[in-house]
Amino acid sequence: MDIRRTGIKSGRALPQGMGAVKEPPPMQASTSQQDQASPRRFLPSGPLRGRIRVAGDKSISHRSVMLGALAVGETRVTGLLEGEDVMATAAAMRAMGAQVDKVGDEWRIHGVGVGGLLQPQTALDMGNSGTSTRLLMGLLASHAITATFTGDASLSKRPMGRVIEPLSRIGAQFTPSPGGRLPLMMTGANVPVPIEYRLPVASAQVKSAVLLAGLNTAGITTVIEPVPTRDHSERMLRGFGAELEVEEVGGERVITVRGEADLRPQTIEVPGDPSSAAFFMVAATIVEGSDLVIENVGLNPTRAGLVEVLRQMGAQIEELHRRDVGGEPVADLRVRHAPLTGIEVDPAVAPSMIDEFPVLFVAAALAQGRTVTRGLEELRVKESDRIAAMAAALTAAGARVEETEDGLIVDGTGGEPLRGTSNARVKTHLDHRIAMAMAVAGLASKDGVEVDDTRPIATSFPAFEPLLDGARA
Ligand SMILES: O=C(O)C1=C[C@@H](OP(=O)(O)O)[C@@H](O)[C@H](O)C1
Numbered sequence: 001m002d003i004r005r006t007g008i009k010s011g012r013a014l015p016q017g018m019g020a021v022k023e024p025p026p027m028q029a030s031t032s033q034q035d036q037a038s039p040r041r042f043l044p045s046g047p048l049r050g051r052i053r054v055a056g057d058k059s060i061s062h063r064s065v066m067l068g069a070l071a072v073g074e075t076r077v078t079g080l081l082e083g084e085d086v087m088a089t090a091a092a093m094r095a096m097g098a099q100v101d102k103v104g105d106e107w108r109i110h111g112v113g114v115g116g117l118l119q120p121q122t123a124l125d126m127g128n129s130g131t132s133t134r135l136l137m138g139l140l141a142s143h144a145i146t147a148t149f150t151g152d153a154s155l156s157k158r159p160m161g162r163v164i165e166p167l168s169r170i171g172a173q174f175t176p177s178p179g180g181r182l183p184l185m186m187t188g189a190n191v192p193v194p195i196e197y198r199l200p201v202a203s204a205q206v207k208s209a210v211l212l213a214g215l216n217t218a219g220i221t222t223v224i225e226p227v228p229t230r231d232h233s234e235r236m237l238r239g240f241g242a243e244l245e246v247e248e249v250g251g252e253r254v255i256t257v258r259g260e261a262d263l264r265p266q267t268i269e270v271p272g273d274p275s276s277a278a279f280f281m282v283a284a285t286i287v288e289g290s291d292l293v294i295e296n297v298g299l300n301p302t303r304a305g306l307v308e309v310l311r312q313m314g315a316q317i318e319e320l321h322r323r324d325v326g327g328e329p330v331a332d333l334r335v336r337h338a339p340l341t342g343i344e345v346d347p348a349v350a351p352s353m354i355d356e357f358p359v360l361f362v363a364a365a366l367a368q369g370r371t372v373t374r375g376l377e378e379l380r381v382k383e384s385d386r387i388a389a390m391a392a393a394l395t396a397a398g399a400r401v402e403e404t405e406d407g408l409i410v411d412g413t414g415g416e417p418l419r420g421t422s423n424a425r426v427k428t429h430l431d432h433r434i435a436m437a438m439a440v441a442g443l444a445s446k447d448g449v450e451v452d453d454t455r456p457i458a459t460s461f462p463a464f465e466p467l468l469d470g471a472r473a
């Protein structure tokens with residue numbers, strides 16, 4: 001199947017095709033959201049039971065498409081996440097010359113080779129996806145082409161200065177909107193310069209942007225990571241044949257990549273996304289009588305923080321059939337209902353569960369006693385300000401929550417259901433994780449929880465609602 005014909009729920013206009021356009025396209029905001037919001041009330045639930053399989057890992061899916069598009073030959077990918085974010089990456093890679101097609105259950109990618117990206121003839125519509133935007137800016141930074149990036153209302157508020165800064169040092173030029181935001185136009189360097197860059201924020205996206213720029217930069221590009229973040233780029237770049245080294249020096253990770261790399265096509269099996277499994281881990285934990293197996297969940301240590309934190313709170317999560325899938329540790333998780341106790345969450349664990357805090361706050365709202373989280377400033381620059389959005393949504397549902405500068409303090413019910421939202425709708429702010437977290441809160445409430453818009457769920461986990469409805473049928 002050609003990606004232009006896959007079912008993209010928002011009806012987003014994705015850039016299509018190639019052409020002989022010399023001028024970069026005009027800067028304009030993306031018109032990517034459907035006009036009508038799609039509200040839904042998530043009602044109290046009976047136990048979650050049986051076996052489910054969540055969607056493919058979003059981070060690995062993005063990187064499979066990007067690296068496949070840079071390898072010469074055919075990369076084959078199974079288990080690719082077919083969410084809107086990954087489809088935005090696929091469309092952008094096609095617009096720059098790669099072939100990305102679905103044949104049966106498999107995605108086939110024919111790459112252009114490192115250095116071979118072509119100038120896109122239309123703006124690259126990144127939709128809601130920060131990962132697509134920042135990693136592609138990295139790729140483009142060392143290709144002498146000009147491109148315009150646009151995004152939806154949420155993405156257009158997110159900071160891009162964090163990648164503009166190192167990529168400018170490599171030699172790329174940027175014309176962003178005020179505040180270093182989208183829409184943004186960039187021109188990659190003619191002769192990119194290898195840099196050594198110490199990450200000022202714990203961000204796998206910034207790390208990956210610099211490493212990807214390094215692929216087409218003669219010499220050695222170095223990223224120093226004081227706090228480890230998800231390491232899929234490092235694992236996959238090695239898998240594709242790049243010369244990449246990781247060393248521990250004085251407690252920091254020093255990552256080097258040798259430029260003018262030749263990438264070899266791969267066969268990739270994408271494991272299930274732990275960030276999607278998280279909603280079901282918490283749902284089965286807080287709904288009485290639940291006993292659910294979530295199959296094929298990626299448990300890369302740089303991603304598995306939530307499992308550890310939930311266990312510290314008293315959750316019963318068993319790892320069955322531990323194995324390796326595509327170079328990543330994977331297991332089936334058996335999750336049974338268990339009473340939770342509030343804890344102080346170690347801020348050091350934050351990068352390994354950065355997308356899981358919205359649903360952790362829901363677990364905390366049902367726990368006995370107080371849960372304190374700190375060091376979560378990064379949550380304020382995701383698809384929404386996730387600290388403020390979850391404080392408002394949980395308060396509307398009857399939870400006791402206090403917002404601090406860098407976290408939430410949650411006083412749990414001790415297992416009693418939340419009141420729910422009888423005549424209000426919680427605001428999701430175009431943020432898929434707020435929508436799914438509050439759906440889970442609805443299961444453990446008296447009146448249910450109504451979320452104002454379920455459309456953003458399709459960015460990362462299109463099958464979330466049918467899976468949830470099926471598990472509690
Ligand atoms: O590299 C990636 O695939 C991602 C990195 C994280 O973002 P940051 O790098 O901004 O922390 C995460 O929140 C995002 O969902 C995916």
Ligand SMILES: C=C(OP(=O)(O)O)C(=O)O
Nearest residue numbers: 128129130131132355382
């Ligand atoms: C932050 C997220 O994604 P992105 O930055 O790719 O928009 C997320 O999926 O929670």
